[in-house]
Amino acid sequence: IVSFIDVTKTYETQEGPVHAVENITLDVKSGEYLAIVGPSGSGKTTLLNLAGSLDHPSSGTVLFRGQNLAELSRREMAALRRQEIGFVFQTWNLVKGLSALDNIRLPMAFARIPKQEQITRARKLLELVDLADREDHPPDQLSGGQQQRVAIARAIANKPRVLLADEPTGNLDEETAQTIINLLRQLNQTENVTVLCATHDLALASVADRSVQIVEGRLQQDG
Amino acid sequence: IVSFIDVTKTYETQEGPVHAVENITLDVKSGEYLAIVGPSGSGKTTLLNLAGSLDHPSSGTVLFRGQNLAELSRREMAALRRQEIGFVFQTWNLVKGLSALDNIRLPMAFARIPKQEQITRARKLLELVDLADREDHPPDQLSGGQQQRVAIARAIANKPRVLLADEPTGNLDEETAQTIINLLRQLNQTENVTVLCATHDLALASVADRSVQIVEGRLQQDG
Numbered sequence: 443i444v445s446f447i448d449v450t451k452t453y454e455t456q457e458g459p460v461h462a463v464e465n466i467t468l469d470v471k472s473g474e475y476l477a478i479v480g481p482s483g484s485g486k487t488t489l490l491n492l493a494g495s496l497d498h499p500s501s502g503t504v505l506f507r508g509q510n511l512a513e514l515s516r517r518e519m520a521a522l523r524r525q526e527i528g529f530v531f532q533t534w535n536l537v538k539g540l541s542a543l544d545n546i547r548l549p550m551a552f553a554r555i556p557k558q559e560q561i562t563r564a565r566k567l568l569e570l571v572d573l574a575d576r577e578d579h580p581p582d583q584l585s586g587g588q589q590q591r592v593a594i595a596r597a598i599a600n601k602p603r604v605l606l607a608d609e610p611t612g613n614l615d616e617e618t619a620q621t622i623i624n625l626l627r628q629l630n631q632t633e634n635v636t637v638l639c640a641t642h643d644l645a646l647a648s649v650a651d652r653s654v655q656i657v658e659g660r661l662q663q664d665g
Numbered sequence: 666i667v668s669f670i671d672v673t674k675t676y677e678t679q680e681g682p683v684h685a686v687e688n689i690t691l692d693v694k695s696g697e698y699l700a701i702v703g704p705s706g707s708g709k710t711t712l713l714n715l716a717g718s719l720d721h722p723s724s725g726t727v728l729f730r731g732q733n734l735a736e737l738s739r740r741e742m743a744a745l746r747r748q749e750i751g752f753v754f755q756t757w758n759l760v761k762g763l764s765a766l767d768n769i770r771l772p773m774a775f776a777r778i779p780k781q782e783q784i785t786r787a788r789k790l791l792e793l794v795d796l797a798d799r800e801d802h803p804p805d806q807l808s809g810g811q812q813q814r815v816a817i818a819r820a821i822a823n824k825p826r827v828l829l830a831d832e833p834t835g836n837l838d839e840e841t842a843q844t845i846i847n848l849l850r851q852l853n854q855t856e857n858v859t860v861l862c863a864t865h866d867l868a869l870a871s872v873a874d875r876s877v878q879i880v881e882g883r884l885q886q887d888g
C-alpha cells in the first residue's frame with residue numbers, strides 16, 4: 443500500500459547537506475504491521491514523513507496505493523491526509539488551546555463527521571487510551587505520556603487505512619505502553635489498518651509482522 | 666540535599682482540582698542517584714518541578730540544601746537555577762533559533778563563564794552525547810533523540826550540584842540510551858552530582874542507588 447522506490451532525502455543546510463535517508467526501496471503491504479527500528483538520527487522520522495507526504499523525496503518515488511504522492515494535486519493530498527492516513531508525531535503536536543476531546547474531534551470535523559458522532563467516537567477513543575476522565579483538559583494540563591496518548595487517539599479518529607506512528611510509546615511506562623501495543627495490534631488484526639511504526643521500544647517492535655532496520659539513512663539487508 | 670516534607674501539589678482547573686502529588690515526604694541525600702518510577706500521569710514531572718523550584722507546593726515544604734525554596738528571594742532563586750540545579754525537560758525545551766552549540770552555551774553565558782571556555786566545554790559535552798558533528802545545527806534540523814541529547818548536555822553545562830532529569834532516554838535507542846546511562850552514572854560517581862531521574866526506562870532506573878515508586882501522586886512504601 444506504501445512503496446518507496448529508490449528514495450533519497452537530503453536536507454540542504456547552511457552547514458552542508460544532511461543525508462537523512464538514502465536509496466530506500468521498501469514495500470509495505472496492505473494490512474501489514476511493519477516496525478522501523480534504528481538508532482537516534484538514523485532516518486525513521488524522515489521515512490514516516492515521506493510515507494505520509496509531509497515531506498517530498500530529493501530523488502526516487504513514494505507511492506501510496508499505487509499513486510505517486512508527488513503527482514497528487516493539493517486537493518487530493520489533503521483528502522488523503524484527512525481520511526486515509528493517520529499520523530502520531532514524535533512530538534505529539536496537539537493544539538494548545540483545545541481540550542483532549544476537541545483535539546481528537548479535529549480530524550473528524552475535517553472529514554465532516556456529524557458533531558454528535560464526533561463526540562461519541564472521541565469519548566470511546568479516550569477510553570481506549572485510558573484518559574476518559576481528562577476529556578476537558580487541554581494539553582498543558584496533561585502529563586507527557588497523557589499528551590502522547592491523546593495524539594494516538596487523534597491519529598486513529600478517522601479510522602485511517604494507514605497509521606504512521608512515530609515513537610508512540612516513548613513517554614509511557616510498561617503497563618500503559620502495553621495498552622497502546624495491544625490497541626495497535628488490534629487495529630491491525632481486526633480492522634486491517636496498515637501500521638508503520640518507528641520505534642526504539644523492542645516490545646512494540648516485537649508485535650509487528652516484520653521489522654526493518656535503518657542505520658545512517660540506509661535500510662539494512664534483513665527482510 | 667533535597668527534602669520534601671509532606672508536600673502536596675494540587676492544580677486548580679476549570680474541571681476541578683487535580684491532585685498531582687499528595688503528602689510526599691522524601692529525602693534525597695547529597696551525592697545520591699535516585700530514580701523515580703511510576704505510570705504515566707502519576708506525578709513524576711510534578712515532583713521534579715517542585716525539586717527545581719519551577720513550581721511551588723500547595724502545602725508542605727521543599728528544602729534545597731536546608732533552605733526552604735518558597736522563602737528564597739527571586740535573586741537567590743535565579744542563582745540556584747543558574748549554578749546548582751540542572752534540568753533535563755521531558756519536552757527538551759531547546760531554544761529554536763540557536764544552534765546545538767549555542768543552546769548548550771546558554772547556561773554558561775548566564776553563569777558568566779568566559780566565551781572561549783563556553784565553546785570548549787560545549788564542544789566537549791557534544792562529544793559526550795555523540796553529536797560533535799552537529800554543533801551548528803538548530804533544533805529543527807535535529808531528530809527527536811538528537812534534541813534530547815542536546816538538552817542533556819545543556820543541563821550539565823554548568824556542572825550543577827543536582828541534576829533533575831525527566832525521561833532523559835525516552836527518545837533514544839538502546840545503544841544511545843546506554844551512552845546517556847553511563848554519562849549520568851559517571852557524573853554521579855566521579856563528580857558527586859546528585860541525580861534525581863524520573864523515568865520509565867528500567868535500564869536507566871537500575872543504575873540508580875535507590876528507586877522510589879509513585880502511583881497516583883503518592884509514594885509507595887518501599888525504601
Ligand SMILES: Nc1ncnc2c1ncn2[C@@H]1O[C@H](COP(=O)(O)OP(=O)(O)OP(=O)(O)O)[C@@H](O)[C@H]1O
Nearest residue numbers: 583584585586587676685705706707708709710711
Ligand atoms: N498544569 C497542570 N494543570 C492540571 N493538571 C496537571 C498539570 N500538570 C500536570 N497535571 C496533572 O497532574 C498529574 C501528574 O502529572 P505529571 O506530569 O507529574 O505526571 P508524570 O508522572 O510526569 O506523567 P508522564 O509519565 O506521562 O510524563 C497528571 O494527572 C497530570 O494530568
Ligand SMILES: Nc1ncnc2c1ncn2[C@@H]1O[C@H](COP(=O)(O)OP(=O)(O)OP(=O)(O)O)[C@@H](O)[C@H]1O
Nearest residue numbers: 453462482483484485486487488806807808809810
Ligand atoms: N529539517 C532537517 N534539516 C536538516 N537535517 C535534518 C532535518 N530533519 C532531520 N534531519 C537529520 O536527518 C537525520 C535523520 O533524522 P530523523 O529525524 O529521521 O531521525 P530519527 O531516526 O527519527 O531519529 P530519533 O530516533 O532521534 O528520533 C538526522 O541526522 C537529522 O539530524
Ligand SMILES: [Mg+2]
Nearest residue numbers: 487532808809
Ligand atoms: Mg525521530
Ligand SMILES: [Mg+2]
Nearest residue numbers: 585586710755
Ligand atoms: Mg512526565
